[in-house]
Amino acid sequence: MIDQKKTVILYGSQTGNAEELSQLLWRQFKLRGFSGPAIAMDDYDIRNLISEELVIFICSTTGDGEEPDNMKKFWKFLLRKNLPHDSLKKLKFGVLGLGDSSYLKFNFVAKKLNKRLLQLGATQLLDIGLCDYQHDLGNDAIFIPWTAELWKKLSQYGSNPVDTDSTLPSFLPRWNVLKTDFTSDQSIKRTNDLYFPDENNLDCCADKPFIMELKSNIRTTSLEHFQDVRLLEFGPLKETFDGYEPGDVVNLRPRNSKAQVDLFFDIFSDHQLNLHRDDIINVTQIHDDMPVPKYFQKPMLLSQLVEQYWDLSAIPRKYAFSVLAVESENKLEKEKCIEFCSPNGSEDLLNYCNRPRRTILEVLEDFHHSTSKLSLNHLFEMFTSIKPRAFSIASSCKAADRKQIDILVAVVKYFTKLKTERLGLCSNWLKNIPIGMRIFAWVTKGTFVFPKSVNTPLIMIGPGTGLAPFRNVILEQEHLQQASNETLILFFGCRNEKGDFHCGDYLKQMESSGKLALTCAFSRDQDNKIYVQHKIEESGSFLWNLIQKKSGCIFIAGNSKNMPDAVKQSFVQIFIKEGNMTEVDASEYLKRLEVSKQLQLETW
Incomplete structure (x- = not known):
């Protein structure tokens, strides 16, 4: 009991x-x-x-x-x-x-x-x-x-059995949310950032945030290429900035686009809530065991909340439909929400929401009768928050004298069966921020831990934007005059040499000067598709010697879908051929390399 x-x-x-x-x-x-x-x-x-x-x-x-x-x-x-x-x-x-x-x-x-x-x-x-x-x-x-x-x-x-059959829980808000008209209280301070309202007093923040300013935004793919990839350079950073190491990541929190914010207010323009951008929002505690977060403890503008806190691009959870069902007075909408919340409705929910990537705003438009009954308390429970995004740092702290951070960003745009194009929240926000804009960021350790000895060969496999953490290492060793094609071995892959060879001029210049061993796989530049795993197998004898005799470390970065497994399987084939191993032994050897961190992955 x-x-x-x-x-x-x-x-x-x-x-x-x-x-x-x-x-x-x-x-x-x-x-x-x-x-x-x-x-x-x-x-x-x-x-x-x-x-x-x-x-x-x-x-x-x-x-x-x-x-x-x-x-x-x-x-x-x-x-x-x-x-x-x-x-x-x-x-x-x-x-x-x-x-x-x-x-x-x-x-x-x-x-x-x-x-x-x-x-x-x-x-x-x-x-x-x-x-x-x-x-x-x-x-x-x-x-x-x-x-x-x-x-x-x-x-x-317990003495009372727990109810497990209730499809629709009663609505329970975490906090109490009230709004007042801005014209009735103009004492609220307009701040640039909801999470860091005082940019002159950041030392008390656990994340050790800092401000970085966008210096340049360069497209690294040709205009004819289907994908837009950007190299963004941020700086200068203040002298108090702690710096970063190869393998570290920079974290930032994106904001909703103007179009998304406008759509939110369009949806609620004729709503019973009568929402306006300059409404003042106050969040207060209801339950002793659910305190109000620090960033909500002061009044804020609704426009700030909508732009910076609620993720307007998110696919809604089942719980969002349960909230709609609890409040809905429309029979058809209520029944559909109940169906989505039921175990038997999972497939229908997948087809309606998850597979076409339908956003919370689009759902609110579809269920407009139910939406009309929502309160601010409901909105706080239905919307999820914008989560920070982490990017591998693509610049060297030492080479930039701690005053610069570069990131390599693939702008996410695609179509589903829905008419409107799907847009990645963070990548499109980064693409569109103007030169000179200042944003908050913080640095944390990434997945990669690079060896301290510069004599250890680094076998780097980084197709596409997987190049980012390796550009950091290459720039740093070049700055320290330690770069050599005997220890820096890069396998880069993309579709076309002229289409999406990110930072290609710099990499070829490093190769021609003997500071980098560069192998490229341009998959669509010939009739048969060639990927990095094919190039790796072609270099089997060379790589086996680096791994076996020089304790070379393997680093794999990039898309998690197929590439990492294909690359690992190529190394298994190398171990079979060059090490005279059985397939079982070669697979076990690969696992031992992973456990000892002689093989490391950073995928997304």
Whole structure:
């Protein structure tokens, strides 16, 4: 039995996805009579863990199987050797992991956490849930059935069975949201950024943000090429900037486009809410266990909220349809929303929403009768927040004297069965920001950890924008006068030499000066398609010598769909041929290289 209906939900996340799911789960617990906070692991007093009876952990995996920043202190404490093996004997727990199956260490952090809790004597309520970003339904594909199983398990520990059949939960807002007319209160300070309102006082921010200014925006693909790729150069950075290392990534939070913001206000122009851009929004606390985030603790303009916080391009979760159904007075729309929320409606939801990539704004337009009944509290629950995006840094900190950050960005545009073109939020925002615009950013460690010795050969496979982290390394070693074609080996791939050979002039100049061994695969410049994996196999003897005799390290960066597996299979073939191995032995050898970090991947 669980003596009290109390639960603690602890999350660890680099981007905010785990926090969002934690708050969704908190709402479900609250509706079932439980109480307790949903907070980041490092914000929780871990000394209280030995007395907790029920804790749900939601965590993502970052980098090469590493825990998120807001989980590091918590995890370090759990690993202490002096903790008794029965420290957590009172605790019943569940672990939900957020991961991407294209990575070798899929949900590695959640698996480690689950194992460590068992070692400390805790009781596992249900099997670990392993969400996969690659699934058509995203995290919902695992989150929804996992939580249904959780309610069943919890019913065994309470006097009242937990309701698992309710398709439509009652609406429960996290916070109370009120608006006032700007003309009635003009004391609000208009700030440029919702998250960093005081650019002169950034030292107190945990992310160590800084301001960078766009200096240039160069298209690296020809105008005739189907894809628009940009090399963006930001700087100058202030002298107080801490700098970065090869392999690091820069994080930034994009904003919705003017067209999206205009569409939002068009949808709500004749709404009962009577929303205007200069409306002042106040967010206040309702529940003791759900405090208002710091960035909402001061009044803000609705236009700022719409542009910077709500992700207007997001595909809505099932929960958004449940909110619409709760409030709808239109029979047809209500029935359709209920159907989408039901287990039998998943395929219909995929066909309506996920596969054509229909956005939340387009859904609100389609369900306009239900939309007309929504309040600001509803909007706060239906819209997801804009998450930060991470980009491999494509410039050298040393070469730029810490005053420049470059990123290589493929602008996402494509069509589905819907009439309107689908646009990637961040890439299109970056493409269109004007020269001289200043944005906030912060640097974190990426997946790649490059060897400290410059004598270690670097075998770099970076087709397309996968070139970015390797451009960082090449620029740095050139600046330090350490660049050599014996240690810098780059395999680059694209469609056409004249179409999308990013930074091609610089790479060819480095090759001609003997500072880089460059091999290119231009897949469409001949009748038969040639990819980087083909070029790698052609260089089998050379690469085997670097790996086996000189401890050369392999780095693979780029699209996660097919390329990484194809490249790894090429190395398996090299090991079979050059190392006289069986296929099984060659595959095991490849795995050992990954475990020892002699082979590293950074894919997206």
